[in-house]
Amino acid sequence: MVYTEIEENTFLAHLQTLQKPKELNHLLDDLRQKGWNRFLELGLPSKKVEAYRYVKLRNLYNKSYSLPPINFQKNLQYKDLVSEESKHSYLLFINGIFYPELSDTTAIPTSVAISTFNTAEDSFGSFLKNSITKSIKEEQDAFAALNLGQLQEGLFVYIPPKCVILPPIQIVNLYYADFPIAVSPRIHVFAGKLSQSSFATTHHFCTSVDTFINFVTDFTIEEDAKVDFFQSTLNQPFNNWILDATRAQLKRNSCFKVVCLTNGSSTIRYDYKVSLTGENSEASLNGLALLNKANESHSHVLMIHHAPHCRSMQLFKNILNDNSHASFEGKIFVHQIAQKTEAYQLNQNLLLNDHATIESKPNLEIFADDVKASHGATIGQLDKEQIFYLQTRGFNLSSAKNLLIKSFCEEILAMTPFKYSFDEIQPTAPEVVN
């Protein structure tokens, strides 16, 4: 125990050294200070912090990272990482820095403002500052606060009212370094009234060194607006730590839908906080993790119903092979004022192996009396009778198992904006079953 504390203190001191010096840029300096202060208030999570109970933080704390290099060859191959659906609507980030000249936004209406926090300062400075200040005050996750504290440069996307963006906007995150790096990208999206948009974040590593990605995406969704958000961390190198926080605030009649696909890594943790603040708003969070080897994937959800007549759905599925480890912890919080709430939560897990571990903690806290809510978790293995049935229809054992795994994935796969074949989402070749 003492040893762990030493590791925590060492890592904290290490993080301090990663703090950016003041740049005399009022907005960025100010935000970093606010983020760092909030992080110190919340404190570096220890094993005792409930939200990180299942995460082996020690494996992060005993590493050391540097800030990513700024000067590097820009002729990196990235075109293949762009999905067909987003080939004229992608934003390229290298080591957390946005490169407009390497991005293609020709399919995005020109009325949409896409800029770094730096360049947004002139037109959106006070708006951005107020919105982030509010968001960071309410932040309960230390790493999401740390992200702002160690902000390199953020991205701000402003979608004007009634604007409809058809193709998904892919945020291609490319990482490149010769030494272990810590990167803290942050994206704020403001979706104006009646607007419609779809975002996708994908992560790609042209490096085999240890990386620590501390990512935050923050959405403000105005009345009657609709935002889809897709997150993908497929086929990552094994030695990555990715902590990815999503924050969303939903106004009246708005709609927010998340789909997440992952194969895990050393640790990938998705943290969601969704606030339904306007009547009749709707949020749907969905995730699918296919894990093998010793990969880990964790999902942590806080769904807060602040207003009446809102709906929220959560569906998280995990398929675990080998020695992999996953956890799901989700809380639905319904305030007293939020009558006529409908809130559902389901975590389904398929264990393909005796050595894999899943931890599931669905959670409801309801203070309103007229609420429809349910939560549940299932943990199971492939059904022997289903396998037998398929075999009698000519499927060999491994193709029968694969078909059943595929059927388990189908519900989530059907929601993704990019089309994936079943083989593409597999952590290894199609033969995943021992």
Next chain:
Amino acid sequence: MIEIKNLHAEISGKPILKGFNLTVAAGEIHAIMGPNGAGKSTLAKILAGHPSYEITEGEIWFKGQNILEMEPDERAHIGIFMSFQYPVEIPGVNNVEFLRASYNSLKKARGEQEVTPEEFALILEEKMKQMEIKPEFKSRNLNEGFSGGEKKRNEILQMALLNPSLAILDETDSGLDIDAMKIVAQGVNCVMNSDLGLILITHYQRLLDYIKPHYVHVMVDGKIVQSGDASLALTLEERGYDWLMQTTHEDV
């Protein structure tokens, strides 16, 4: 075509089949009747290759091969088909894709060219028309949300597509009302041909009003205790199984 000799089988150490004998030739329909717990469904599962049962004695010969060591899929490939009493539901797997994959797995095992989705659509179309199955069947997931009757019709459709040499229908009539049963029976009659051997497992005589068996066997306590022609079923309908069970016990 199939010869089952002195078959003994158990599950978790509990004997279920105790010296079962049966020979079925191509073009024949054999009905196996018997009280609950006689081992009828166990027999069907063993013929299809269910892994939970252990064969302790006896042989099963099919087209000159001893099939006891064969996997369920290998048995399907050489022409054994079983219609399940409770067909499983598999959400997320489209019915047509499943049927095509199944059809092609047999083609492949026989060293024949697999069919394209377009070719399969035509084959399926014809079979569905024959069996009077509605087109919306195709867009649904495998047995998901199907009524009892729909599931059984899907089983018979699979049988028609896979064109087996031996079909074992396990309680195909259970859970069906009289109209659904007539439709399923009509489907079976439609598929029946002189190259097919059919084993009908049923608890009640009523299915045999619609599918005429050549032979009726009564199974009690893991073996056949009485065999006869179709009229035996009528006798059973009248007298129940008790008189046969008494006879068996006297034998013991």
